[in-house]
Amino acid sequence: MGNLDTIDLAIMRTLQDNGRISNADLAQRVGLSPSACSRRLDILEKNGTISGYHARLSNKALDYKMMVIVHISLSGQFAKTLAEFEAAVKLCPNVLVCYLMSGEYDYILRVAAKDLEDYEHIHRDWLSALPHVVKINSSFALREIIDRPNVGL
């Protein structure tokens, strides 16, 4: 996790947008020889600075046309209550993101659904069924403005 220099940042910037580029092309882009580039990449991966590579699937192509932001409150804040909720929410494949929050609601979720009917099912069969839930508030996304995997470097 040592210090990142300009070239490390260039490698990361390239791989953010082009995760499947070959090492030879990557080396050329950042101005390194293939062997030096491969060595650096190896370090970045092994020390966890680059934690993985993921294909992004088109929600449209998969017919997921809706994105819903869900705020959830539980009946308490005991560790056991939270742990049971969290274990259950992880099983729902439609939940892309879930954070424990400060403030009015305990959790915020980002949920993908095919359409409104699909979301009704998810709401009834998954979200309402999560343990200790006392309040659910769904807001629907009208349009996606930004969706980046990482902070801009």
Place this chain on the structure above:
Amino acid sequence: MGNLDTIDLAIMRTLQDNGRISNADLAQRVGLSPSACSRRLDILEKNGTISGYHARLSNKALDYKMMVIVHISLSGQFAKTLAEFEAAVKLCPNVLVCYLMSGEYDYILRVAAKDLEDYEHIHRDWLSALPHVVKINSSFALREIIDRPNVGL
């Protein structure tokens, strides 16, 4: 964007978690010859079902320890108002996600910050400075429970 069969789904499932796997290994995992696998992958990429490959960077390694959910209201809903806000918000590198929403607030944002002081700067110099903003509500994430790039297949 044609129909996806079991093998296509297996390819996508593999590439979601292992975006830099070689075509040869991918072929073996899904039970195809390398050439057949490469042809299918090519189709999935070209028709947009797979829209890209992204390295995931460790927020910890980059020193981004805070995640903030920000609700924002604008002074109106005219197309020009929204367009000006959206153009401006896209320039902030700390904003990972931004959706136009139905409901009480107009936009919801996911913002990464290094620490509380860093967030104060982002709030003052970026968020408060966005055009037409009349209300900002920041909630801080205490813990990440789920953060998947895609819906579970």
Place this chain on the structure above:
DNA sequence: CGTGAAAGGGTTCACTC
């Protein structure tokens, strides 16, 4: 860090079924 070289694989064709 770069170079060069060698070994081992990977990718991409045309071709066949």
Place this chain on the structure above:
DNA sequence: GAGTGAACCCTTTCACG
């Protein structure tokens, strides 16, 4: 659609400058 084989290219790793 899928598999095969061959040519070509890429990756990885090494010793060395």
